[in-house]
Amino acid sequence: MHDPLEQEIKLLIIEALNLEDVDAADIDPEAPLFVDGLGLDSIDALELGLALQKRYGVTLSAESEETRRHFASVRALAGFVAASRTA
Template identity: 70%
Template sequence: MQALERDIKLLLIEALNLEDLTPEQIASEDALFVTGLGLDSIDALELGLALQKKYGVSMAADSEETRQHFASISALARFVAAHGKVAA
């Protein structure tokens, strides 16, 4: 799961143009929105599209379940591992 979390961190950095961050600076359990990284709804859309392109996952745009998946990198990794196309 650590490799997948690192891949998602790299995807997040690339998709949102966060060049001043490294994967090591993003804690897997930290919140992605409001606190933590402080991402916003536009960032969520861009990250969702990047996840869909890379892993073939899709989520409802505005649901409580989606908010839970986007809570942290580790939550996203669990969702992608369960529902996405991840190379072994």
């Protein structure tokens, strides 16, 4: 099943981080975004956080353990954004 929000977030990641060689279909929604999986780094996290803030109005604290959980995967980010929308 393709969750539209997960798809949106995949495209946002590709766009925000200029991942030219990555297609949304290449990103496993449950794969880790950092280290393994997409292999993003802390700079990517900041850029992605800003992009998410601009697009969805969500606020992420860089130092928060909770934020690390939200950034675990596309699926985790989608869950966070969806929960923030209804909050």
